[in-house]
Amino acid sequence: MDDLIKELKIKIEKLENEIYFKNGLISILSHDSKELFGNFLWLVESLEQKIVSEQDFYKLLPQVKSDARKNLQTVQDSTAWLKTQYGNFKIKPEKILVTDLFHHLEEQYAAKLREKSIKFYFKGDHNSFIISDRLLLEYILDKIFNNALKYSSTGQDIYLRQVSEGDQTKLSVVDSGIGINEKYLATIYSYDNPIFQGTAGEKGAGLSLKIVKNFIFLLQGNIDIQSSENKGTTVSLFLPNFIA
Incomplete structure (x- = not known):
């Protein structure tokens, strides 16, 4: 019962x-x-x-x-x-090299990286892979990386960090940008959180992280955000190496 x-x-x-x-x-x-x-x-x-x-x-x-x-x-x-809500949408697990995800972001944001003179680095095992849905995972990383770039100032580096932890992979996007005030972290996925402009005046609707959390749930994973004002933000994804 x-x-x-x-x-x-x-x-x-x-x-x-x-x-x-x-x-x-x-x-x-x-x-x-x-x-x-x-x-x-x-x-x-x-x-x-x-x-x-x-x-x-x-x-x-x-x-x-x-x-x-x-x-x-x-x-x-x-x-x-x-x-992901209508029709016959199904998770399609496939073997994905983590460095392929890194290069996808690197190519997607090449112009914006140049505009802000920001270097993007990979830290981890270059031979590591994850079994997940490429479409959803690329969307998730795209939104997280876009935020990291948006809230970073000129010359501040960004990293994609990979760590294998048992039967899961931890992927983290790490920046040293303006960060998030502690009082806003607890409500970051709510619609009550204020919308902040990027360091170059970039705007957003504050919707991307809410969809990211929804997609992480579909992938049977978890997300964690650690941030300090004026010190940067680390967004970590904990993803299983299989999808049941």
């Missing part, structure tokens, strides 16, 4: 988390889309009615572009999550 109650509690908690996540996702999509299109409509109408000059109109376009890029990222993140 106790085991049954425990199992039911786990299922209820899982459903509550899913409802919370979906409601938050809908809220973000609704708010951000309304704000973007509202601002753009106001800008165009103001130009038509000559409330703003053409010169001022063009000055405001970079802000509109920045907001549009943020909203596009939100839509892309939401689409990635939706693909």
